[in-house]
Amino acid sequence: MQMHIARRLSEAVGSWLHMEFCCYRAGLLSESSLKAAVGHVLSSFPILVKGERVHADFAHELLNPNGQLGRKKELDFALVLAGDGLRKRKAQIAVETKWAGSSHCTPSKIFRDFLRLSEIKRGDPETVCIFLLAGSHRDMCKVLRAMPFVAGGKVNTGIGSSGKEKRLRPNRDNKDHVKCFSAPFKSLSFAGFTIPESFVCQSHGLHPLQTAGGTVDFQAIAWEIKSVSSENLNITAW
Structure with missing residues (x-):
């Protein structure tokens, strides 16, 4: 059976x-150290278009809707055909990453990455859009038990990490949603993004699973954005 991306x-x-970790190099691990590992894996996928290859810090056109001057907003990784005269779109795979425990790995910034990937998925439906979270087991547990993955209430209205497909539908009446989602909604809307009313994603992981003896120190988990609603969210209330 073919393994999901x-x-x-x-x-x-x-x-x-x-x-x-087993080679006593845990002190070198950080978000920047993921580049080599993610790049190696993405480079192993069969390409769909001759000339495609993996690019880090890819200034995807859909992440720059206003075409502003200066440095463009970049996608962490893209398997894509790129070069002079080619539009920076139609990637085969798009990946955003976060390192659990880093100062950049906040609930709002994680959710912003999901929204950025949703923008790419809506504009280029054939692109496989992945969010990857990695880090120490302790930090991973902390992140996965908080927003945007877990929202308070009788039913978890966050993104989740159960492995099942789940639709995230922002709710202005949910205080956890307001606290986590308001800032990315406003900043991305100001930059020219259209915010979808909802999106569906599915997690794949956690790997490696923690042992009974607690011998696993680092883990990774990834989500795919499966679909994005065509309707836009009215963010004036946020």
């Missing part, structure tokens, strides 16, 4: 992190 990424990166 998100699962392949999470298992490969999680295994690589464990190998680095």
Whole structure:
């Protein structure tokens, strides 16, 4: 059975992190160190268009809707055909990453990455859009138990990490949603993004699973944005 792209990424990166830990290189692990591992995995996928290859910090056209001057907003990784005269779109795979425990790995910034990927998925439906989270087991547990993955209430209205497809529908009456979602909604809307009313995603991971003896120190998990609603969210109330 063919392994799903998100699962392949999470298992490969999680295994690589464990190998680095076993080689006494845990002190070198950070978000920047993911570049080599993610790049290796993405480079192993069969290409659909001759000339495609993996690019880090890819200034995807859909992340720059206003075509502003200066440095463009960039996607962490893209498997794409790129070059002079080619539009920076139609990637085969688009990936955003976060390192659990870093100052950049806040609930709002994680959710902003999901929104950025949703913008790409809506504009280029054939692109496989992946969010990858990696880090120490302790930090991963902390992140996965908070927003945007877990929202308070009788039913979890966050993104989730159960492995099932789940639709995230922002709710202005949910205080956890307001606290986590308001800032990315406003900043992305100001930059020219249209915010979708909802999106569906599915997690693949966690890898490696923690053992009974607690011997796993680093893990990874990935989500795929499966679909994005065509309706836009009215953010004036946010």
